[in-house]
Amino acid sequence: MELEIQITGNKIYAPLLGKELILTPEERIRQKYICRLVNHYGYSLDQMQQEVTLTGSKRGTGRASADIVIWRSKEDRLKNINPIIVVECKADYITISTEDYYQGQNYARFANAPFFVTTNEKETKVFKVNLEITPKTLSDEILDIPNATEANSNNEVLKLLAKTKAFERDEFSKLLFQCHNVIRNNDKLSPEAAFDEISKILFMKIRYERNPDEDNIFTLNQFEKQERNYEKNIRPVNVKRNGPKDDIPYMDYWFELTKDEFEDDELFDKNDKIRIKQGSFKEIVKKLQKYNLSTTSDDVKGIAFEEFLGGTFRGELGQFFTPRTVVDFIIEVLDPQEDEVICDPCCGSGGFLIKAFEHVRDKIEQEIKIEKDKVNAAFDEIAEATKDVEALNEVSNEIIHKLSYETQIRKREEQDRARRTDMYISRLEKLSSTCIFGTDANPRMARTAKMNMIMHGDGHGGVHHRDGLLNINGIFENRFDVILTNPPFGSRVEKSSIITKADQITDENRIARYKKMYGDSTYTKAMQQINNNIDEPLLNTLHIGKKGMSGLTEVLFIERCINLLKPGGRLGIVLPEGVLNTQNLAKVREYFESTAKIILITSIPQDVFMKSGATVKSSLVFLKKFTDEENRLWKNYTTQATKDVKAKHAPELNSIKEKLMLKGAEALNTTTKKELRQQKKKIEEQIEVEIRAIVKEKFDYEIPIATVEKAGISSTGSIIENELIDIEKEYTPYRIKNELWKEQKPNFKYVWSSKTGKVERVKNSAEIQIIEW
Missing domain, CATH: 1.10.287 (Helix Hairpins)
Known part of the structure; x- marks a missing residue:
């Protein structure tokens, strides 16, 4: 049987120790990697130990120990023979630094182990240990560690040590272009259509990496084996094929599984297929097979994918790419916080959502690091004064657990409201799974945004292929704290554009899941926008459209965004300046003035969007929806x-x-x-x-207005001076001083009481207090 993680409340079982430990992010990563060592690499528990002191340190809290040590056999461990692998685990909120790699290397050098691994689950790197180099020189990164069988073969170990890996950003970007060219040359598809096929294959690879125990299609040998089996009518033993899927090639079947995986996001049409030759597919599998996207740095994947997008899409699709300098400015001005719900209803390639995710993630990581350092410092001071080191570690881990996880009360049984259980979700997981939402009406761009977000470390189901003016999943009225968007300019929604039954969600499982997530009455009310307006004009769902004020998409999306915001929520939107000053839109502006405050207008040069083919001069407009009191x-x-x-x-x-x-x-x-x-x-x-x-x-208030001549990008797309940075630096203290919106910066203290044996997290203090130790 497979080894599985066992979590009960705020405890996690450690099989190497035979007991439960406090659930901390680092401990979760360690136990997940131990499961992988057993299930994937074939090691037995008696070949491993956790928290092994290798440096000879007597430090009270034991934080100078190796997280996992693996020997070639149980006998080697018992005889204290040199191990083969040393593993250093980091919490998923920690970005692994060069110092962390040196730390793992030093542990491995001390133990004379030939391999060391550093992992935070998002990024896993394997290095060979070279005892001949100086300690301050990092060893070469290699492809993988040996499995349990290979570990006992010197030849296999030497082969693995020779397989160096240098999967950097430029390499990944070049790899994507190479795959793109394979399709263009072999299948004669347009750049955009070729990208669609690359996107499908990347989604297939991501799906496999999420389900690694299934047959690995992403090795050429395995793919060819499965194709031979298909020709002989032999089906994979551990993969079910049902109904019409039984009679399709393995390549197409794998895509069917992928469509099922992402069905809720409506990213692929039900009848969509792989539209390239088998030879092209095999060539791409060959190029991708040695890379694991799930364990590759988000920075490497994300930036490389953006470079690939920028080099692939031109002309028609250029409108979907908001320049990074504009995205950065809007995010910095609105400064989204942890627990705030964020949306882009015209998300394009996902630039705003990715930057917002990274902005909040960095805040969480920094806060946890600062508070964890305080915990460590406090316990270092009293470690020498107590002999009960194990109890002290227990308290320390309890505090770190409180730092990193939130308790969510969930019903154990729907019909029994009295019985409830505490479920713990990491703060980063909560950000990724419940706080970031987006839609795009273009199916290609919805897929692009989804893949772009996966590459940047956020692969949740919040991005949908959907008209941004219609409700879907958690995207409905009065729900968002922050909206950031660059809506389409110049097009119109006509009265002939009606809501149809195809816009309805009819899948009962999805409906039940959404009702559970958002509340039955709340979700039912949200979907009335569609269900009560079948065969009615889409314009009738908006005040501006219904009153005939305007059918311009950029104007309709202003109202849509304001409607989506909670009272007091804030919006950053790119708009053509005509919306701000033309006489025929005066009534529209009057309506918006009655629903939201203008908190900043920044006029940017026309050059900014010229490379994307846009010639309209734009402004960055920031609004704050009226609070209930302001309304x-x-x-x-x-x-x-x-x-x-x-x-x-x-x-x-x-x-x-x-x-x-x-x-x-x-x-x-x-x-x-x-x-x-x-x-x-x-x-x-x-x-x-x-x-x-x-x-x-x-109802008087100040409206800051700024104009910049240079916004970091020229008409040709080259990098130039960016005056937006200066505007943001001046605006941030202004909005804080004037309390333009409620700041949500958490501040806690962690209190231990020997009476209750609990650590409680208390708001409104930055100090850590240990009581009655």
Whole structure:
């Protein structure tokens, strides 16, 4: 039987120790890697130990020990013969640094082990240990460690030590271009269509890496073996083929499994197929087989994939790429925080979502590091004063657990509300799985965004192929803290564009899952936007569209974004400057002024989007949706102003109305009536102007406006001076000082009580306090 992780509450079972430990991110990574050593590499538990002191340190907390040590056999371990592998595990919130690699290497050198591994699950690197080099020189990275059988063969060990690995960003980028060229040359597809096929294969590889115990298609030998079996009508033993899938080649069947994996994201059409020759597919498998995307640095994958995208898409698809300098600026201005829910309803290649994810992830990592350092320092001070080191470590790990995980109360049984269980989710997992959402109406770009986010370390199901004006999954009204987007410019949504039954979600399993996630009544209400408007114009779901103010996509998306925001939520959006100043959109601007505050407008040069083919001058507009109190004030001011102004003009209007109602001999001629109607219209317009002026005077606030001449990118796409950085540095202290929105920067202390035997996390203090030790 396979070894599996066992987690109960805030405890995780350590089979090498035969007992439960506090669940910390680092301990979770260690136990997952131990499972991999047993299940994938074939090592037995009696060949391994965890937390082995190799440096001779007597430090109280034992943090100078190797996380996992593996011997060639149980006998070697018992005889204290040199081990073969030393493993250093890091929490998933830690970005592995050069110092961490040196630390692992030093442990392995001390133990005379030929291999050392450093892993945080997201990134796993294997190095050979070269005793002939100086300790400050890092050994060569290699492809993999030996399995249990290879570990006892000197020849196999030497072969593995010779297989050096240098999978850097440039190499991965070149590899993707090579795969792209294989398809273009062999299958004669356009660059965009060739990219679609590369995308499918990358999704297939990601799916395999998530299910590594299935047949490994991503080795050429295995693929050829499966194809030979297919020709002989031999089906894989450990992979089920049902229904129509039984009669398709292995390559196509694997894509069917991949479509099933990502079905909820609606990234692939149900009838979509692999549209390249088998020879092309085999060539790409050959190129990809030695790389594991799941254990490759997010920075390497992410930046390389972006370079590949930039080199592949030109012309038509250029509109989907917002320049990085603009993305960075909008993210820094809005400064999304942990636990805030973030969305881009026109996500394109996912640039805004990726940057937002990285921005919040870095905050979490930095906070945990700072607080963990405080924990370590506090315990180092008292470690020498107590003999109960094991109990001290238990408390330390309890605190680190509180730092890294959140308790989510989930019902154990739906029908039994009294029985509940605590489920622990890491803060990074929560960010990835519940806080980032996006849609794009273009299926190619939705897939691109999804893959782009996977490459950057965030592969959750929050990105969908969907018209951004329609609700899907968790994307519905009053739900988001932050929205960042660059909507399509210049196109229109016509009255002929209607909502159809195809826009409905009919899968009962998905509906049940969404109701469980968001609440039955909340989700049902959200989906009324579609379910109650079948065969109705899409425009009717928005105030601006229904009133006939505008059908421009950029205008409709402003209203859509404001609707999606929670009260007090904030929006950063790229808009053509015509939205801000043309007379025919005056009514639209008045409507937005009644729903949200403008907190910053930054005009950027026309050059910024020129490389993408856009010629319209743009501004970066930042809005904050009215809080409930601000909405109440606006309505009260409007009601009172309307009453006062109408009373002021009532005598004049009533006089005109009386004259227009005259009949018989006193009836006015047509010319006079026309003049009176014009006079009446003019007064009514004046009433509107006066009402707005009074409301704006009472609801007065400052609107910062900035103009930059250089925004970090020229018309040709080259890097130039970036004045947006200066604007952000000036704006951030301004918005903090003026409390433009509520800052959500968590601050805790960790309190231990020997009476309860618990560590509690308490807000509003940065200090760590150990009570009654």
